[in-house]
Amino acid sequence: MIRLLRPIAVSALVGAFAAAQALPKAETILDRYVEVTGGKAAYEKHTRETMIGTFSLPEQGLTGKLTRYAMAPDKEYSVVELGPLGKIESGMSNGVAWEKSAILGPRVKSGDEKDQAAREARFNSQVEWRKIFPKAETTGSEPVNGEECYKVVVTPPTGKPETRFYSKKSGLLLKSNATAVSQMGEVAVEVEVSDYKNFDGILYPTRSKQKAGTQQMEIAITSLSLDQPIPSEVFELPAEVKTLVDKLSGK
Amino acid sequence: MRVCGRGAFWLVLLAVPALAQLTPDQKQANLASFESVWTTIRDKHWEQNPGGLDWEAIHREYRPKMEATASTEAARAVIREMLGRLKQTHFAIFPAPVYQALDSSQDGDGWPGFEVHVLDGKVIVTEVAQPKTNGEIKLGWEVLQEGLAPLISQLEADPAIHELQLERAVAARLTGPVSAAHVIEFADETNTHVTRLVKLIPPRGEFSGFGNLPPQPVWFESKKLGNTGYIRFNMFLDLMHVMTEFGEAVQKCAHCDGLVIDLRGNPGGIGGMAMGMAGWLVSRPGMRLGTMYMRGATLNFAINPRTEAYGGPVAVLVDGSSASTSEIFAGGLKDLGRARIFGTRTAAAALPSVITRLPNGDGFQYAVANYISEGGKPLEGNGVVPDEEVKLTRETLLAGHDAVVDAALNWIRKQKDTR
Numbered sequence: 001m002i003r004l005l006r007p008i009a010v011s012a013l014v015g016a017f018a019a020a021q022a023l024p025k026a027e028t029i030l031d032r033y034v035e036v037t038g039g040k041a042a043y044e045k046h047t048r049e050t051m052i053g054t055f056s057l058p059e060q061g062l063t064g065k066l067t068r069y070a071m072a073p074d075k076e077y078s079v080v081e082l083g084p085l086g087k088i089e090s091g092m093s094n095g096v097a098w099e100k101s102a103i104l105g106p107r108v109k110s111g112d113e114k115d116q117a118a119r120e121a122r123f124n125s126q127v128e129w130r131k132i133f134p135k136a137e138t139t140g141s142e143p144v145n146g147e148e149c150y151k152v153v154v155t156p157p158t159g160k161p162e163t164r165f166y167s168k169k170s171g172l173l174l175k176s177n178a179t180a181v182s183q184m185g186e187v188a189v190e191v192e193v194s195d196y197k198n199f200d201g202i203l204y205p206t207r208s209k210q211k212a213g214t215q216q217m218e219i220a221i222t223s224l225s226l227d228q229p230i231p232s233e234v235f236e237l238p239a240e241v242k243t244l245v246d247k248l249s250g251k
Numbered sequence: 252m253r254v255c256g257r258g259a260f261w262l263v264l265l266a267v268p269a270l271a272q273l274t275p276d277q278k279q280a281n282l283a284s285f286e287s288v289w290t291t292i293r294d295k296h297w298e299q300n301p302g303g304l305d306w307e308a309i310h311r312e313y314r315p316k317m318e319a320t321a322s323t324e325a326a327r328a329v330i331r332e333m334l335g336r337l338k339q340t341h342f343a344i345f346p347a348p349v350y351q352a353l354d355s356s357q358d359g360d361g362w363p364g365f366e367v368h369v370l371d372g373k374v375i376v377t378e379v380a381q382p383k384t385n386g387e388i389k390l391g392w393e394v395l396q397e398g399l400a401p402l403i404s405q406l407e408a409d410p411a412i413h414e415l416q417l418e419r420a421v422a423a424r425l426t427g428p429v430s431a432a433h434v435i436e437f438a439d440e441t442n443t444h445v446t447r448l449v450k451l452i453p454p455r456g457e458f459s460g461f462g463n464l465p466p467q468p469v470w471f472e473s474k475k476l477g478n479t480g481y482i483r484f485n486m487f488l489d490l491m492h493v494m495t496e497f498g499e500a501v502q503k504c505a506h507c508d509g510l511v512i513d514l515r516g517n518p519g520g521i522g523g524m525a526m527g528m529a530g531w532l533v534s535r536p537g538m539r540l541g542t543m544y545m546r547g548a549t550l551n552f553a554i555n556p557r558t559e560a561y562g563g564p565v566a567v568l569v570d571g572s573s574a575s576t577s578e579i580f581a582g583g584l585k586d587l588g589r590a591r592i593f594g595t596r597t598a599a600a601a602l603p604s605v606i607t608r609l610p611n612g613d614g615f616q617y618a619v620a621n622y623i624s625e626g627g628k629p630l631e632g633n634g635v636v637p638d639e640e641v642k643l644t645r646e647t648l649l650a651g652h653d654a655v656v657d658a659a660l661n662w663i664r665k666q667k668d669t670r
Contacts, residue, residue, distance in 0.1 A: 105530055
């Protein structure tokens, strides 16, 4: 019996060792993603981005329009116009992360939620991942919709780590598991991205399916333009948010 | 927050003979219904082990019992017993015949121009808008329309039926196509029987849908009662319109002695609207109305204070038909000490629940989340208990008074005197 067990145990150890050895370093995977989607130089050529698409909550039967403007190094403004819910706006500008909706009014984000908004507003965050995530580690491999992927866990200075799944074959990001932070609390969010398309030399995923708790959301990008002029007022704080910022700062 | 109103009962159900010998198809339908109920709870209950139970073991225990049943009533009893093991409300089976009674509103959106409530088993006129009749209809009159009394007896006898559903089923009996004329018999203030030819008018408000929810008529009103603001709306829907009106009404009342928010008869709607409205009444940051627990997510019903939030006394009026988002709003503000609640205990139906139809024709209601109000108690099954219990009575209505509004105004007056 011992003779039978020993080879199995040894082969299991060898297998585990081989598997560990086969995993590339996280930085290799993250840098490869930049390369396969266009390369660092292509990313760094651009400083502005305008994205238009659809946002839907299929289970609720709601569909709306999503528009997002971003500008280097860290300005962002998004608006979702979701039929009966009206406009849901959010932005990050001059160190203020904010949100405004018909239902809840204006709000200034703070703490982990603000830090998360700042990370998301970082232009070319794919290229600058080292500045955003001090720690990145390959933790294994796992299939996503039948495609073998490396699992990479990236950890920001604040907030919870995020697990990303990069295709072994193409190097593209296919899925991520993260924790979304809002005033309503923390919610586990699983995002699957697909339908990569080339925009001015860079491959972007144009579809995403998100599961946040029991809620499902879908985003489809219909147009993405790079380096088109964006009026500067787009990134200005709305009047109600300014009032709130002044109130919070005791002005 | 799912709305549990007339819209939920629009499915037309097939009645199954209750005690007749089951055909193979009926037996199969009952078994399929059992499996549907069991699987739904396994997959959608907010707890991994629903009600703390080993749900697989529950299946092993009840499936043989189900197979042994010889009638639909027996099959229904087995499913109800299984649901009873959860010891949680909002898990109910509506027998097909009762389901039909709830659903048997007249076709059409026309309403008679007056509102009714069931008070002590009688249908009483509680508000008169603009009825087109051949004579006056007054507050406090009793509606004696044929079929209402047996309907009330049938529904009140079923413990699975909420007051909200009873009220809606009764109100539905008075609806029909716009312009249709109904002869309705009343008992007037002297209990003399009088008849009125009532021409049905278009429903109050504007129709508003929300995703898959069928459009519902939504209205909002605000006015001043002396120097007190009074706000009332029939549902937490039509978000853009109702939220804007609510905000404007509160801002107009910045110097009011108090604010009365009347949620009686309001079955709820979009849960987030409760948070948004609370933001007009709470100025301290970091507050919340309560917490919702779903499978895989815990959500705080956080309040986002508006810069122009109202700081004076707030009275919220509720009754047994105030449900869901109404309870979240009233219960949360009560727990925060921000509002005083007047009226009667709410529907205790604060969970987002879904009603579906089972293969055997019965209705199946199940909750998908638990909600704990900020005071630490679930609203589900408990409801919001008013700080001052005040009941509508026929006598006060006949005297032209709304006793609940009067109580709220008295309290606000005392608050002013104290200040």
